[in-house]
Every structure is written in structure tokens, then in C-alpha cells.
Amino acid sequence: NAKAQGKGRIQTFEDSMDADYRYRQRLKADLADAIAQNQLSLVYQPQIDLSTRRIAGCEALARWTHPELGPIRPDIFIGLAEEVGLVSAITRWVLRTAADECAQWVEPVTVSVNVSGRDLRGEGLRRDIEDALASSGLEPSRLEIEVTETALIEERSVAASRLKALAERGIGIALDDFGTGYSSLSYLNEMPFSKLKIDRSFLADIETNPRSLGLMANVARLGRDLELVVTAEGVETEEQLALIARHTEVDQIQGFLFGLPLPAAEIRELIEKMSKTGAPMSGQNWKKP
Ligand code: C2E
Ligand code: MG
Ligand code: MG
Ligand code: MG
Helix, strand or coil, rough: CCCHHHHHHHHHHHHHHHHHHHHHHHHHHHCCCCCCCCCEEEEEEEEEEEECCCCCEEEEEEEEEEEEEEEEEEHHHHHHHHHHHCCCHHHCCCCHHHHHHCCCCCCCCEEEEEEHHHHCCCCCCCHHHHHHHHHHHHCHEEEEEEECHHHHHHHHHHHHHHHHHHHHCCCCEEEEEEEECCCCHHHHHHHCCCEEEEEEECCCCCCHHHHHHHHHHHHHHHHHCCEEEEEEECCCHHHHHHHHHHHHHCCEEEEEHCCCEEEEEHHHHHHHHHHHHCCHHHHHCCCCC
């Protein structure tokens, strides 16, 4: 009967809440081992210059392969690492690894590293960056830090002065996922950004909705007016690419059309190939088979 069914449903719901909670607790407990036991790795997604169709930079994205649970998405484990105070250790590892791997590329392509709000407010970021640059020999101008609007909400003046010091060092500062936060736009002038990355949600229906395309074009114009490099995130189709190229002032695109995030060896080969052939390539050429 209905009552029994209802009861069953509630129990199932509670069970799954429980399972989710236990899963997250397990991951939190295992995170400390992730770095020490080499379970983290980086994949790199190319950022393509629209005018030359060449790789201008690559974004380093963290991957965690849990020995028993398999691959864990960064959207999950970065948040958990923040909760247990391990995010700065992860950032330190990512900076080191990304700088070492980028230093091996045959062209002066940049590498972008995501940092969290905790990193910005904490004490160690500057030192970790200097260590990564020193040990890899990478030029500061080859490194870019990506921050989200959400990461800048708390202790805004601390974040601003930390970022200014990095910008003065020649490091690029990208505002990531632009348009998904809820802060006012005044911080655009306070922070020393060099790049604006328009969140992929702006792209969702530009093929069918002229208003969406207009909005995208205006956001890109805002970035351009502030003299920032403007990147469109999440470009998946030739149609989206054509609309962006034709109707917006976007400088760079990043998305599955121009490549899934690739392991270090593969991205290095891709950059070598680009360097040898020198030819601009279309979306399909880059797609992983
Ligand atoms: P993000 O920085 O905005 O990175 C872009 C995310 O969008 C990546 O997901 C990427 O795989 C995905 N993506 C790229 N192109 C497309 C596309 O065309 N379509 C769709 N649907 N998705 C696309 P990923 O690797 O799962 O990372 C998710 C988020 O986790 C990142 O978003 C970033 O905020 C965070 N993250 C990743 N690595 C790190 C890290 O080392 N440190 C920190 N603090 N956060 C990280
Ligand atoms: Mg990012
Ligand atoms: Mg993003
Ligand atoms: Mg994101």
C-alpha cells in the first residue's frame, strides 16, 4: 500500500544520504595518502588562439585515481580537501608538477593552474609558486593562476594584494568561470586580472537563441574594454566556434572541440607536432580518437 511504499522511499533516500556521507568521509580520510602515494596526476587542456588557431596555453587539471574507488572528479575532491585542510598541499603539488612539465614543452606555451580561495587567503602560495618556478626554471610569464569569483568573496583586500604581488612578478591572473558568481563587478577593477574566462553556461544555447549570443558578445566586449585576454570555455561544436569567431571579441577558446584534457606526454607531443608543422588546425584535428 501507499503508506508502506512511502516509508520504503524515505528509507531509500536516507540510505543514499548515508552512503554519500560515508563515501565523502572515506575520501577525506584517504586524501592525505593521495599525494604521498602518487595517486594524483595532471591532464592538460589546450587553450587555442582564435586568430592563429595555435595552442597559446594549457590548463592543468588535477585527477585523483583512488586505488579502490577509481577516478574521483576534482569537483568533488578539491572541496573535500578544503574541508580537511589539504588543499594547499594539493596546490603545491600541482604547481610543482605543472611547472616541471611545462618547462619541457618546445614552444613557450603558458600553463594555467587553478587555485582555491583558501590558497589566496593562506600564507604559502607565493612561496610555493617561487619554489615551483625555481626548481623548474620556468619563466614567471609562462605561469598563469586561475581564480573564481567565489574564491575572491572573502577577505577581498587580502586576495587583491596577494594577486597584485603575483602580477608584478609577471605571472598571469585569470578570472575563471566568469558570470557564475554573484559578486558585484567592481572587483574587476580592483584585481590585477590579465584574462577573463567566460563560463561555459553562456555558450549553452547560442546556436538557437540570439539573446544568448548577444549576451556572450557583450561579456566578451566587457573583457576587451578592460584590456583582458578573453577566453570562451566549453566550446564543443563547430557551430559554436563559428558564432563566437564571427560575432564576439573572444581571443581564445577552450573546450572539447579543440581537445579533451590530455596526459602530460600527449600534450607535449601535440605541442611538438604543432611546432614542426606550423599549420593552423581545425577542431577535429585536435580531437582525441
Ligand atoms: P575549471 O577550472 O573551470 O576547468 C574546466 C572544467 O571544464 C574541466 O573539468 C574540464 O574538463 C571541463 N571542460 C573543458 N572543456 C569542456 C567542454 O567543452 N564541455 C564540458 N562539458 N566541459 C568541459 P574538470 O577537469 O572536471 O575540473 C572541474 C573543476 O575542478 C575545474 O573547473 C576547477 O575549478 C577544479 N579543479 C581542477 N583541477 C584543480 C586543481 O588542481 N586545483 C583546484 N583548486 N581546482 C581544480
Ligand atoms: Mg580553471
Ligand atoms: Mg572554468
Ligand atoms: Mg569550473
